[in-house]
Amino acid sequence: MADDINPYRSPAIANSASVTTLVPLRRIWVFFVGAILGCLSFIVAIAFVPSDLASPAQHDLLLANYLGFVFPPLVGLWSGMVRRSWWWSGTGFTIGLAIGAAYRVLCGNDFLAVMVAFPCLLGGAASVALGTGARSSFDGILVRLGKGLLAGLELGFVYMVVLNVMGIAWIPIDSTAEYHRMMWQNGPVAMSIASGFYLVLFVWASNLKRVVIAKPEERHHAP
Secondary structure, three states: OOOOOOOOOOOHHOOEEEEEEEEEOOOOHHHHHHHHHHHHHHHHHHHOOOOOOHHHHHHHHHHHHHHHHHHHHHHHHHHHOOOHHHHHHHHHHHHHHHHHHHHHHHHHHHHHHHHHHHHHHHHHHHHHHHHOOOOOOOOHHHHHHHHHHHHHHHHHHHHHHHHOOOOOOOOOOOOOOHHHHHHHHHHHHHHHHHHHHHHHHHHOOHHHHHHHEEEEEOOOOOO
Protein backbone atom coordinates (compact mmCIF):
# COMPACT_ATOMS: atom_id res chain seq x y z
CA MET A 1 0.00 0.00 0.00
CA ALA A 2 1.24 3.47 -0.78
CA ASP A 3 2.36 5.79 2.01
CA ASP A 4 -0.50 6.98 4.19
CA ILE A 5 -1.28 10.66 3.72
CA ASN A 6 -1.83 12.68 6.87
CA PRO A 7 -4.96 14.79 6.22
CA TYR A 8 -3.82 17.32 8.83
CA ARG A 9 -0.38 17.83 7.27
CA SER A 10 0.32 21.32 6.00
CA PRO A 11 0.35 21.50 2.19
CA ALA A 12 3.47 23.73 2.35
CA ILE A 13 5.30 21.05 4.31
CA ALA A 14 3.96 18.20 2.24
CA ASN A 15 5.18 19.76 -1.01
CA SER A 16 8.44 21.14 0.38
CA ALA A 17 11.63 19.92 -1.27
CA SER A 18 13.79 20.86 1.70
CA VAL A 19 13.80 21.07 5.44
CA THR A 20 15.86 23.25 7.77
CA THR A 21 18.22 22.15 10.49
CA LEU A 22 20.36 23.85 13.13
CA VAL A 23 24.06 23.22 12.66
CA PRO A 24 26.38 24.11 15.57
CA LEU A 25 29.57 26.05 14.85
CA ARG A 26 32.51 24.35 16.54
CA ARG A 27 34.75 26.78 18.41
CA ILE A 28 38.04 25.28 17.26
CA TRP A 29 36.91 25.57 13.64
CA VAL A 30 35.74 29.16 14.19
CA PHE A 31 39.06 30.06 15.85
CA PHE A 32 40.99 28.57 12.92
CA VAL A 33 38.92 30.52 10.37
CA GLY A 34 39.32 33.72 12.42
CA ALA A 35 43.09 33.24 12.54
CA ILE A 36 43.22 32.87 8.75
CA LEU A 37 41.05 35.95 8.19
CA GLY A 38 43.19 38.00 10.57
CA CYS A 39 46.47 36.88 9.02
CA LEU A 40 45.29 37.57 5.47
CA SER A 41 43.87 40.96 6.49
CA PHE A 42 47.13 42.02 8.10
CA ILE A 43 49.25 40.96 5.13
CA VAL A 44 47.02 42.83 2.69
CA ALA A 45 46.90 45.94 4.89
CA ILE A 46 50.62 46.21 5.61
CA ALA A 47 51.45 45.64 1.94
CA PHE A 48 49.97 49.10 1.26
CA VAL A 49 51.87 50.83 4.09
CA PRO A 50 55.12 52.55 2.98
CA SER A 51 58.24 51.76 4.94
CA ASP A 52 59.59 55.34 4.79
CA LEU A 53 56.98 57.11 6.92
CA ALA A 54 58.07 59.77 9.40
CA SER A 55 57.48 57.68 12.53
CA PRO A 56 56.24 54.30 13.78
CA ALA A 57 53.13 56.06 15.10
CA GLN A 58 52.18 57.18 11.59
CA HIS A 59 52.91 53.66 10.39
CA ASP A 60 50.47 52.18 12.95
CA LEU A 61 47.76 54.73 12.14
CA LEU A 62 47.90 54.00 8.43
CA LEU A 63 48.07 50.25 9.04
CA ALA A 64 45.01 50.39 11.30
CA ASN A 65 43.06 52.37 8.70
CA TYR A 66 43.82 49.80 6.02
CA LEU A 67 42.90 46.97 8.39
CA GLY A 68 39.56 48.71 8.91
CA PHE A 69 38.76 48.33 5.23
CA VAL A 70 39.91 44.70 4.99
CA PHE A 71 39.12 42.75 8.17
CA PRO A 72 35.47 43.81 8.84
CA PRO A 73 34.31 43.05 5.27
CA LEU A 74 35.87 39.58 5.52
CA VAL A 75 34.07 38.94 8.80
CA GLY A 76 30.82 40.10 7.21
CA LEU A 77 31.39 37.89 4.18
CA TRP A 78 32.06 34.90 6.43
CA SER A 79 28.90 35.52 8.45
CA GLY A 80 26.92 35.13 5.23
CA MET A 81 28.82 32.04 4.16
CA VAL A 82 27.99 30.16 7.37
CA ARG A 83 24.35 31.02 6.72
CA ARG A 84 24.76 29.75 3.14
CA SER A 85 23.18 32.96 1.93
CA TRP A 86 24.46 35.16 -0.91
CA TRP A 87 22.26 37.98 0.38
CA TRP A 88 23.81 37.84 3.84
CA SER A 89 27.31 37.60 2.34
CA GLY A 90 26.79 40.73 0.26
CA THR A 91 25.14 42.55 3.14
CA GLY A 92 27.89 41.56 5.54
CA PHE A 93 30.62 42.67 3.14
CA THR A 94 28.91 46.04 2.65
CA ILE A 95 28.41 46.54 6.39
CA GLY A 96 32.09 45.72 6.92
CA LEU A 97 33.11 48.44 4.47
CA ALA A 98 30.79 50.88 6.24
CA ILE A 99 32.43 50.02 9.58
CA GLY A 100 35.86 50.70 8.09
CA ALA A 101 34.73 54.03 6.65
CA ALA A 102 33.12 55.08 9.95
CA TYR A 103 36.28 54.13 11.79
CA ARG A 104 38.41 56.22 9.45
CA VAL A 105 36.18 59.28 9.92
CA LEU A 106 35.64 58.97 13.68
CA CYS A 107 39.14 57.99 14.79
CA GLY A 108 41.15 60.28 12.55
CA ASN A 109 44.73 60.43 13.79
CA ASP A 110 44.04 59.74 17.47
CA PHE A 111 46.27 56.80 18.40
CA LEU A 112 44.23 55.85 21.49
CA ALA A 113 41.05 55.84 19.43
CA VAL A 114 42.76 53.67 16.84
CA MET A 115 43.78 51.03 19.37
CA VAL A 116 40.57 51.04 21.44
CA ALA A 117 37.69 52.57 19.47
CA PHE A 118 38.22 50.62 16.25
CA PRO A 119 38.05 47.12 17.74
CA CYS A 120 35.05 48.07 19.89
CA LEU A 121 33.31 49.72 16.93
CA LEU A 122 33.95 46.63 14.86
CA GLY A 123 32.70 44.23 17.53
CA GLY A 124 29.63 46.21 18.54
CA ALA A 125 28.45 47.20 15.08
CA ALA A 126 29.10 43.79 13.55
CA SER A 127 27.27 41.93 16.31
CA VAL A 128 24.24 44.23 16.01
CA ALA A 129 24.07 44.37 12.21
CA LEU A 130 25.03 40.77 11.43
CA GLY A 131 23.53 39.01 14.44
CA THR A 132 20.13 37.47 14.98
CA GLY A 133 17.54 37.46 17.73
CA ALA A 134 15.17 34.75 18.89
CA ARG A 135 12.18 36.37 17.20
CA SER A 136 13.63 39.08 14.95
CA SER A 137 16.86 40.94 14.19
CA PHE A 138 15.88 43.62 16.74
CA ASP A 139 15.32 41.10 19.52
CA GLY A 140 18.12 41.34 22.12
CA ILE A 141 19.92 44.07 20.19
CA LEU A 142 21.34 45.75 23.32
CA VAL A 143 22.68 42.44 24.60
CA ARG A 144 24.36 41.81 21.26
CA LEU A 145 25.83 45.31 21.36
CA GLY A 146 27.34 44.79 24.81
CA LYS A 147 28.75 41.39 23.91
CA GLY A 148 30.11 42.80 20.65
CA LEU A 149 31.91 45.62 22.43
CA LEU A 150 33.53 43.04 24.70
CA ALA A 151 34.58 40.97 21.69
CA GLY A 152 36.09 44.04 20.04
CA LEU A 153 37.95 44.99 23.19
CA GLU A 154 39.48 41.51 23.23
CA LEU A 155 40.65 41.96 19.63
CA GLY A 156 42.60 45.12 20.36
CA PHE A 157 43.92 43.97 23.74
CA VAL A 158 45.22 40.57 22.62
CA TYR A 159 46.74 42.07 19.48
CA MET A 160 48.75 44.60 21.49
CA VAL A 161 49.77 42.09 24.18
CA VAL A 162 51.09 39.58 21.64
CA LEU A 163 52.99 42.28 19.77
CA ASN A 164 54.59 43.50 23.01
CA VAL A 165 55.53 39.97 24.04
CA MET A 166 57.14 39.41 20.64
CA GLY A 167 59.34 42.45 21.13
CA ILE A 168 57.68 45.49 19.57
CA ALA A 169 57.84 47.37 22.89
CA TRP A 170 61.27 46.37 24.19
CA ILE A 171 63.50 45.69 21.17
CA PRO A 172 65.35 48.90 20.11
CA ILE A 173 64.16 50.27 16.76
CA ASP A 174 66.29 52.83 14.94
CA SER A 175 64.08 53.68 11.97
CA THR A 176 60.58 53.36 10.59
CA ALA A 177 61.88 50.96 7.94
CA GLU A 178 63.15 48.67 10.68
CA TYR A 179 59.83 48.97 12.50
CA HIS A 180 58.01 48.15 9.26
CA ARG A 181 60.13 45.03 8.83
CA MET A 182 59.44 43.92 12.41
CA MET A 183 55.72 44.39 11.90
CA TRP A 184 55.88 42.25 8.78
CA GLN A 185 57.43 39.49 10.89
CA ASN A 186 55.32 39.72 14.05
CA GLY A 187 52.07 41.39 13.00
CA PRO A 188 50.52 38.43 11.16
CA VAL A 189 51.03 36.21 14.22
CA ALA A 190 49.54 38.77 16.61
CA MET A 191 46.56 39.47 14.36
CA SER A 192 45.96 35.75 13.79
CA ILE A 193 45.74 34.99 17.50
CA ALA A 194 43.64 38.07 18.29
CA SER A 195 41.22 37.56 15.40
CA GLY A 196 40.89 33.86 16.15
CA PHE A 197 39.61 34.60 19.63
CA TYR A 198 37.59 37.51 18.27
CA LEU A 199 35.65 35.39 15.81
CA VAL A 200 34.77 32.92 18.57
CA LEU A 201 33.44 35.81 20.67
CA PHE A 202 31.70 37.32 17.63
CA VAL A 203 29.80 34.07 17.11
CA TRP A 204 28.79 34.19 20.78
CA ALA A 205 27.84 37.87 20.65
CA SER A 206 25.83 37.72 17.43
CA ASN A 207 23.99 34.47 18.22
CA LEU A 208 25.55 32.61 15.30
CA LYS A 209 26.38 29.65 17.54
CA ARG A 210 23.84 27.69 15.53
CA VAL A 211 22.92 28.51 11.97
CA VAL A 212 19.89 27.40 10.00
CA ILE A 213 20.62 25.77 6.68
CA ALA A 214 18.49 23.92 4.19
CA LYS A 215 18.92 20.24 3.50
CA PRO A 216 17.20 18.02 0.97
CA GLU A 217 14.22 16.26 2.46
CA GLU A 218 14.65 12.53 2.75
CA ARG A 219 11.76 10.79 1.08
CA HIS A 220 11.07 7.17 1.84
CA HIS A 221 8.75 5.12 -0.31
CA ALA A 222 7.14 1.94 0.72
CA PRO A 223 8.09 -1.10 -1.33
